[in-house]
Amino acid sequence: MADTNFDIIIIGGGPGGYVAAIRAAQLGFKTAVVEREHLGGICLNWGCIPTKALLRSAEIYHYMKHAKNYGLSADNISFDPAAMVQRSRGVSGRLNGGVTMLLKKNKVTVIWGEAKLTKPNEIVVSAPSKPAVQPQNPAPKDKLGPGTYTAKNIIIATGARPRVLPGLEPDGKLVWTYFEAMVPKAMPKSLLVVGSGAIGIEFASFYNAMGVDVTVVELMDQIMPVEDAEISKIAQKQLEKQGIKFKLGARVTKLDKAADSVTATIEAGGKSEQLTVDRVISAVGVQGNIEGLGLEALGVKTEKGCIVIDGYGRTNVPGVYAIGDVAGPPMLAHKAEHEGVICVEKIKGLDVHPMKKEQIPGCTYCHPQVASVGLTEAKARAAGYELKVGRFPFLANGKAIALGEDQGLVKTIFDAKTGRLLGAHMVGAEVTELIQGFVVAMGLETTEEELMHTVFPHPTLSEMMHESVLDAYGRVIHM
Incomplete structure (x- = not known):
């Protein structure tokens, strides 16, 4: 008979859930994940990853249409929607299989079905009430199924779904x-x-x-x-x-x-x-999946459709935790992953810092890309800071011009009194890959002086980050 008692059970196998499970296993916890549709969650199967695959196809198509701008020629350009979708689904399927492998490698038990909390340390799992939208891979062969399971700690990581407004109800066709x-x-x-x-x-x-x-x-x-x-x-x-x-x-x-x-x-x-x-x-927008979990009966506090937690994922009910989208904004995969790690490490008793939401970057993968971290200029001023604001345009950067991507801006916002970096905001080519530099700087409490004396490689787009800092203090070189 299968063992039904664990140290940690995580409800939901999305980015928050599976990452929390892996970290829990690394820390020696006997861990299980309950999933009803597809490992990897919405992000991997229907969100972050497949949309980027589609956007990559669109980007390549865009460049092909503008081949002349690069001294190239491309005639009779066309696209196949079915092939683009197939590639996108294939990318998701490959990563879905990777999550299955990672859980198995870390000896995390997968329980297939829908979970409901009956006590702070007990769940009842039933068969999924509806089939997956489009499962990427079959459920793991060595999974467990419906039944009663217990754990000292239960982490809710059930994610979110599209918000529906009256009169705008989706019908799947139009x-x-x-x-x-x-x-x-x-x-x-x-x-x-x-x-x-x-x-x-x-x-x-x-x-x-x-x-x-x-x-x-x-x-x-x-x-x-x-x-x-x-x-x-x-x-x-x-x-x-x-x-x-x-x-x-x-x-x-x-x-x-x-x-x-x-x-x-x-x-x-x-x-x-x-x-x-x-x-x-x-x-x-999206709304948290809080229904059908038994939260009301246990007295778990919710607010605005999300579970209320502290900086370590703890709810108001001992032994019950929540992470990711279901625990409120910002509803981002990387926030969920980090929240999961913090939660599990706190359960272990490690010296861990609470989540700092102001240091969570946001990225939008349109063309041009948009990326940011920290306070906007308006919010920084509203908070009472005296500011130094720096800007550097893409049209003054050699790499951007060489790429044919000379439209964009890097903007940095500093506390004029302390030199603390309060926010960084970018629009332009590949800024989603650049923003982490400012995220690291904020995490290390770097001042403008340290950023000014950091050597950025040439020719790169990242040089604009340096120049933006210099501009905030009247020392910009290339503008």
Whole structure:
């Protein structure tokens, strides 16, 4: 008979759950993960990874169309939507199999099904109530199944799902969430994207690159509302040059569906207009998967659809923890992973620092890319800081010009009194790969002086990070 007692049981095998499980196993805990659909979670199977595969296809297609800019020629350029989707799904499938292997290597038990807490140290697992949207790989052969399991510590890592607004309910055919948007059977001629957060902008960028007429509606007065306003404006200008249309300070109040099209009623500034498109993508955010877990009966505190935790993942009920999207924003895979490690190490009794959310970077993989960490200029000023702000444009950087990617900006924000780096914000080519430099700097409490005396290699895009720091203190060289 299978052993049903563990030190740690983690409900959910996404980025937070499987990383927490591996770290728990490394620390000597007897560990199990409960998963109902696919190891790797939404990020690996339906989010971060497959969207980047699609965006890579769009990027290559974009460069092929502009081959002349690089002294090259490419004729009769075309694309195959089915082949692009197949590649994207293949990338996810490969990584899904990798997670299965990692759990097995670390001797983590996989329990297949849906879990419900019956006591702070007990769960009942039942068969999944619905089949996976599209499982990447079959469940591990040596998995356990339905039954009662106990553990000293239970970590909830059930993730999140697309938020649904009244009147914008997805139907899988005309109105899509990211699930359907990721596997189009054919390209629509026109598309309305509701919401301009990372998900909405990435899909808008992808479909626009593939020749679709894209319109984005955003309730706030700037796209990517969490980003620095200056960066958002630059991104919007570049996206508009590529053909994307934006309606800001606007909301979709109604969708009228025809056989193969949708007419949206859009209200802005007291005026109403109608727009007919082939398809609509609802990208109005996500909400935590807190239902059906037995939280109410145990008295686990929730707020705004998420589980309330402290800096170590602890809920108000001893022995019950939560990490990742289900534990609140920012709802990012890398936040979930780090939160999982912190949670498990705290359970072990290690000297671990609580999560510092202000040091979690955000990345949007549109074209141009957007990346940031820390406070925006507006939030820093609102917090009462006296600032020194530096800027350096891509058009003054040799590597950016050589790449043919000379549109963008690196912006740094410092506390004028202490030299502390408060925030860094970028828009342009490959900035999602650059932002970690500023994340490390903030983590080490680096001052402007240390950044100024750091030698950046030439010719690289990273030189702009250096120049932006220099600019904040009136010492910029190449501008």
